[in-house]
Amino acid sequence: MNYYPPCPRPDLVMGLNPHSDADALTLLLQVNDIEGLQIRKDGMWVPVEPLPNAFVVNIGDLMEMVSNGIYRSIEHRGTVNALKERISVATFYSPNMDAEIGPAPSLVTPDSPALFRRISVAEHLKGYFSGELRGKAYLDTMRI
Numbered sequence: 801m802n803y804y805p806p807c808p809r810p811d812l813v814m815g816l817n818p819h820s821d822a823d824a825l826t827l828l829l830q831v832n833d834i835e836g837l838q839i840r841k842d843g844m845w846v847p848v849e850p851l852p853n854a855f856v857v858n859i860g861d862l863m864e865m866v867s868n869g870i871y872r873s874i875e876h877r878g879t880v881n882a883l884k885e886r887i888s889v890a891t892f893y894s895p896n897m898d899a900e901i902g903p904a905p906s907l908v909t910p911d912s913p914a915l916f917r918r919i920s921v922a923e924h925l926k927g928y929f930s931g932e933l934r935g936k937a938y939l940d941t942m943r944i
C-alpha cells in the first residue's frame with residue numbers, strides 16, 4: 801500500500817521515484833480518485849487518470865525478460881497533490897522464488913537472439929531491492 805500525504809510544494813518533491821516494477825505483472829488500485837500515477841511514454845510523463853473500481857495493469861521487468869523484449873515494462877512514478885492525500889494498493893505477481901527466468905526458448909532464434917541473461921527470481925529481486933529506484937536502470941543490468 802502506498803500513502804502519499806499532501807504537500808504544499810508538489811513541484812519540489814517526488815512521491816515515488818521513476819521505476820519499472822521488478823515483477824512480471826502488477827495490478828494497481830488507485831483507491832481514492834486522486835491523480836498521481838504517471839507513466840513515461842515517448843519520453844513524456846503521462847497521467848493515468850483513476851477510474852472507479854478499475855485496476856491498472858502494469859507490465860514488469862520479469863515479463864520483459866521472459867518475452868525477450870516483446871512486452872516492455874512500463875516506467876512510472878508517483879507524484880503528490882498539494883491539498884489531498886493519495887492512496888494506492890499494488891499487488892505484484894512473480895514466478896516462484898526458486899524459478900530461473902530468462903527469455904523463453906521459443907522466442908530465441910538466430911534472428912532474435914536472447915536479450916537478457918538467465919537469473920533466479922530470488923537473485924533478480926535481491927538485486928532490484930538493493931539499489932535505488934532509477935527508471936529502468938536495473939533491468940538494463942540484465943541485458944546481454
Ligand SMILES: O=C(O)CCC(=O)C(=O)O
Nearest residue numbers: 802821837876878888890
Ligand atoms: O501509487 C501509485 O500509483 C504507483 C505505485 C507503484 O508504482 C508501486 O507501488 O510500485
Ligand SMILES: [Fe+2]
Nearest residue numbers: 819820821876
Ligand atoms: Fe511501481
